[in-house]
Amino acid sequence: MQGITEPTSFSIEERPRFQWVLTEFLSSMEFLMQQHNNGNIDEHIWLRWSKTLDYWLTFPGIRATWVGRATQYTDVFTNYIDNRLTNGDFSFNVENNRRYMLTGKLS
Numbered sequence: 001m002q003g004i005t006e007p008t009s010f011s012i013e014e015r016p017r018f019q020w021v022l023t024e025f026l027s028s029m030e031f032l033m034q035q036h037n038n039g040n041i042d043e044h045i046w047l048r049w050s051k052t053l054d055y056w057l058t059f060p061g062i063r064a065t066w067v068g069r070a071t072q073y074t075d076v077f078t079n080y081i082d083n084r085l086t087n088g089d090f091s092f093n094v095e096n097n098r099r100y101m102l103t104g105k106l107s
Contacts, residue, residue, distance in 0.1 A: 001101065004059035022065045029053050030077040037076070057084055058094045 002009055003018040010018060029049065036046035056062050066081060073081075100106055 004056075004061040005102065007061040007064050018061070019065055019069075022062065023069070023071050025056070026066075026069075026073065026081075027071070030073055033077055033080065034074070053081075054084060055097075057081070058088075058098070 003014075007015070007018065032041060032046060032049050035041045036043070057066075063085060066085070096106070
């Protein structure tokens with residue numbers, strides 16, 4: 001939670017570990033997108049994972065890591081993420097979810 005909500009609170013040793021985890025996650029999402037675009041993954045499977053990706057993109061630490069990334073991604077994936085971040089049109093109530101994640105309480 002610390003990394004996704006307040007990445008500036010990380011020590012210099014913790015920051016690269018968090019970035020590594022996110023690099024692995026984003027690289028997996030990129031691979032899934034590529035496989036879907038090539039017809040190897042059904043639409044409903046990609047839709048499930050794209051909504052999971054949307055969920056994580058709502059957190060400031062994920063956004064900060066994306067903006068400050070050192071890892072190069074394909075143009076298609078980079079454009080996809082940049083568009084998702086710009087539009088912010090997510091399929092769930094972001095504030096309700098954030099409140100639950102931070103406090104454990106439902107609204």
